[in-house]
Amino acid sequence: MRAHCLAALAAALALFATPQAHAETQQAHPHAEKWSFSGPFGTYDRASVQRGFLVYETVCAACHSLRHLSYRNLGEEGGPFAAYRVFNEETGQHETTLGLHGGHEGKLVEIQDNPYVAAIAAAVMIPDIDRDTGEATERAGRPSDRFRSPYPNPIAARAANGGALPPDLSVITLARHDGANYVHSLLTGYSDPPAGVDVVQGKYYNRYFAGGWIAMPPPLASADMVTYSDGTAATPEQMARDVTHFLAWASDPKMEMRKSLGLQSMAFLLVLTFLVYLAYKQVWRGTKH
Amino acid sequence: MAGPSTYQPASGFTRWLDTRLPILRLAHDSFVAYPTPRNLNYWWTFGAVLSMCLVVQIVTGIVLAMHYAPSIHDAFASVQRIRRDVPWGWLIQPIHAVGASMFFLAVYIHMFRGLYYGSYKAPREVLWILGCVIYLLMVATAFLGYSLPWGQMSFWAATVITNLLGAVPVVGTAIRDWLMGGFAIDNPTLNRFFSLHYLLPFLIVGVVVLHVWALHEAGQNNPAGVDPKEKGDTVPFTPHATMKDLFITVVFLLLFGLFVFYMPDALGHPDNYIPADPLVTPTHIVPEWYLLPFYAILRAIDFNVGPIDSKLGGVILMFGAIAVLFVLPWLDTSRVRSMRYRPIAQQFFLIFVVVCIALGWCGAQQPAAPVIPHPAFKADLRWVEGGTSATRTVTATSERDAVAGFEAAAQEMRQAGAQLVLVNRTSPTQATLTGVSGGTEQRATVQGRDLDALEAEIGKRKASLGAASVPFVEVDRKEPFVFTVTRFSQILTAYYFLFFLGILPLLGLRETASRVPDTIAKSIRGGAH
Structure with a gap:
């Protein structure tokens, strides 16, 4: 067997030798979607991230944690619930708005004053220790809390999901190849298995999942599992798009900041390259080399 | 080479420092003059x-x-x-x-x-x-x-x-x-x-x-x-x-x-x-890109050499690939430094660069993956439909002549009219022979693009025949030669070491270098200053 050369690395090697891809369960490449955040100038679609957060909270959060994020992250610069103090020229008043619209100038509302984030956090009950008795208790969430995990530990998570562990979604779009397309394809990729494929009990066929059989039931099977406040129709496709958008933001919340600093840095470096080139040529002028 | 120092302390302080810690002199001589x-x-x-x-x-x-x-x-x-x-x-x-x-x-x-x-x-x-x-x-x-x-x-x-x-x-x-x-x-x-x-x-x-x-x-x-x-x-x-x-x-x-x-x-x-x-x-463990060539060399050794098993062999070659660089100054026998004036060495060097990049590619692939397309994996199937089967247990006298004994017994059954015989060895010296006779012999060929696909096809065909009328199927697998990533890595690894241990030492003794200019000035197009 080919794998002999590393035979002692038993664990690593078992996989080289094990047939991975059977013709009938070959993993499909994620379907390439258009995302507003791709490309060197791409940014997140704030409304879509907000809608996606609602889908996560209503649907995904029942099984999937988001443990590297805190509620306060939602209201930070670039987050879906970043609030700004904006001067309203019609009323002559300063008012708090969600995000900045139409080129308005505004000052970011400090996280402790952000009413949206406070409301989101307060709606969640967080496990804690009672300060007087030391007993386990629950209290309303605060913006500084981490996103509440649905299960107290991985064993409980497996027990509740037929042995499968729902992965944490904090960096899910970075943790999969072609992450955003993968998540979107997976969410919309459930179907009946092709003819001749043996059904795996307790699992669902999804051609975008490695091996073809996933333990997660179709999470966005019907329309209107959430009600969007902006009037967008909550079709399964729309919800999948939105939640993918939200998870892309959650995986890489500083992406917009990075790209905008990148533009400035690259522009600066290009000018510097030109100037240094001139200086270099000037120094070497008259020296044959 | 650096020659006498040309540093001239410019101020009172630098003169004072120069006689106590000539660090500015060092910097000047190293990075200015x-x-x-x-x-x-x-x-x-x-x-x-x-x-x-x-x-x-x-x-x-x-x-x-x-x-x-x-x-x-x-x-x-x-x-x-x-x-x-x-x-x-x-x-x-x-x-x-x-x-x-x-x-x-x-x-x-x-x-x-x-x-x-x-x-x-x-x-x-x-x-x-x-x-x-x-x-x-x-x-x-x-x-x-x-x-x-x-x-x-x-x-x-x-x-x-x-x-x-x-x-x-x-x-x-x-x-x-x-x-x-x-x-x-x-x-x-x-x-x-x-x-x-x-x-x-x-x-x-x-x-x-x-x-x-x-x-x-x-x-x-x-x-x-x-x-x-x-x-x-x-x-x-x-x-x-x-x-x-x-x-x-x-x-x-x-x-x-x-x-x-x-x-x-x-x-x-x-x-x-x-x-x-x-x-x-993980389904595929890989190092970061910059270590992939060494990873490919490590995995290229899938055979044992005497007391050195494949794992140790891979480790020796992987570290050897770096170790050989240490002795390179004494491996290259050419008196000409720059390959600019060594037209043949130049070609081998170019191949060497390509080999290193190809090794990196190999390091990122699954070892058994084919590098170039290969013919399909085929298997010839033989079975007898609608016959009656008879079973016989054969015990050989010793482990050594067990196989020959089983084959002789199978031959006997064939002569007695069995169309197809299955030998199922149950212990080192014992086998159960099943022979089918009186049915119609059938043949078929199945194929798949790799061994897994072939096995799946064979399994499918067997399942469609049904165990009731066909007690067993004789399978003769025909695997084509597959030029795998491991084979490719072996060739590349061989060149890697050949370059240092064979080409550079020998070429330096044999090759005729083109004319090396006497001075740097002459090497520059346009001649003197």
């Missing part, structure tokens, strides 16, 4: 790029170490915290991660430059060896650093490499257990990896100082490979080399920035964003 061959091309600017990379890695690394938590429970989360909450952490962490790749990109260009222009030849052997030491330290540092985020690739790369060290005879297991701090990759491993990852870069700085010292003693090589003979052959380091180095460094920063700002994860593996899990092995 230092004579630089004036025919250096852009390939000579990567020393400066590498210095920049080293400083960037150390500075960003020190900041990251302030926020990183070397514990298996916190490491992954602390990296996330750096990227999300630490001020500018979202920039510093990708700079450090991408910086490792940039460092290796620059060092490979630097090393290939040295190879092509014979920068390892006298009087620069020690300079070259110090460079090899730096490279070895870089590999170790990068490997240790890759394990710190404690993602899946971190964990499994650490597992694979530490296990490899266990293959070394006598001391291997001791070294492995000492590195791991136990019998598996765990918290003690992560702690010592972090400690060593912080230590090694400063050792690199120390060796870099020696490297630069040796460089200034022997003087820089140059594309012509001839020593500077007169003052007109050189220019002062500052501003000539400084400005040229600065120019290339800024261009290099553009590439660096392109990755940091726009593709920070393009050079990494998605699996490293999955927290380490000792119970789940």
